[in-house]
Amino acid sequence: MQKYRLKLAYEGTDFVGWQIQPEGVSIQGLLEKGLETLLGVPTRACGAGRTDAGTHALGQVAHFQAEKPFDPIVFQRALNGLLPYSIRVLELDLASESFHAQYSATGKEYHYHLWLEPIVTPFVHLYRYPVRFPLDLSLLEEAATHLVGTHDFATFANAGSSVKTTVRTLQRITMHPQEGGVRLEFEGSGFLYKMVRNLVGTLLEVALGKRALDSIPGLLAARDRRLAASAVPAKGLFLAEVRYPVEIASKVEVREVFTH
């Protein structure tokens, strides 16, 4: 058996999310179907983490195992040929036996895209959350500093996942101006269920003047989901990157190049 690592980008609009569900089309489901077609046997694809319905990915990571040896470049091209254009395998590499897309991950980066102008251009309306009220972005940035660090994020976690602890470390929340608005980047050791969308919802309430800047430490201490704001929509959220230790991430570099 050989283990392989996949890096994927997807446009989540039309899917029920990463994970296979009883109803609807999932990214994992289409990927496993493609792997089975190419490998001839049912093949499990294990992702670094679930993404919700409508959430997008620039760098989701998954692994699978295969008995039959193959050329990764040819295999990647064939797999992309079987997938819709809304899902692309960006990288396919050999992985060591010890690599596990979920358990080896040491961190993740999510991006949330806010649109702050009156009219959302047609080309990005599925990837931006439009905010129709003027925001004080300096308040948003200041509120974010209270969230960076190691905290119990239970207030910002929806029920629905079984985790041993709700303590997580956020290394960074930064704001980046871009066409039509801003992108918020969240880098952390791990994220609880709907945590980024719940954090953005609360940060927006601060930026709108609906919630006091200094209320954040108390919110964290309360460990009560009911005190935080509603989650913002999935369509603005991107899983940007999954991080691994250097010794695991280092791999044979095989990348598709022009061969014509």
Added chain:
Amino acid sequence: MQKYRLKLAYEGTDFVGWQIQPEGVSIQGLLEKGLETLLGVPTRACGAGRTDAGTHALGQVAHFQAEKPFDPIVFQRALNGLLPYSIRVLELDLASESFHAQYSATGKEYHYHLWLEPIVTPFVHLYRYPVRFPLDLSLLEEAATHLVGTHDFATFANAGSSVKTTVRTLQRITMHPQEGGVRLEFEGSGFLYKMVRNLVGTLLEVALGKRALDSIPGLLAARDRRLAASAVPAKGLFLAEVRYPVEIASKVEVREVFTH
């Protein structure tokens, strides 16, 4: 009667093009339906030019007339509320009696987007034409210089429109690097049916080494559509801007702003 000028952006994928057709959904059709709903009478929207099925627009211009006076800002918001998110009215202004979206136009700018990397990211695959063979972009740029100027472009015009002359002036063809490839910009006095897509097809054949650089003047002189390359797909094409004389373009500036 008061005349109004509209500036529109649209994502052309799901439409039969700008113009109303016997079958299918057109941008003009949805716009006129919205105008009728708001004005209470059937209302014609005249566009600066047709765009084909699948072609996008960043700055299509149209005009319409209305008997009933209204607040342009409120009207624009109501119209956008009636249109799908793939069509947006970016501007709505009062226009002078003499303004005509098609006949007053003095020039247009089109963009064609080429994707030059092996894997097209899911977020732009409907807006890029992927070229899977290595291109010599300096050859493409040099070939383009033979097309700039006043020429008879009959070789690059598909049948299907009635025009008095096939002579047009191209002021500029420029290439701009962007994520994953390049954008070709065409600025001209006017464009014949499928002219940009036919020009790009021929420029690509030069860049691929399939057609000699110095064949362009002969192609123009031949006035024979069969000699040029096939048109490239509509999905890479954007109507970027329609130009008008300064005295016509100057107008009362009414723009939607935050009013909450």
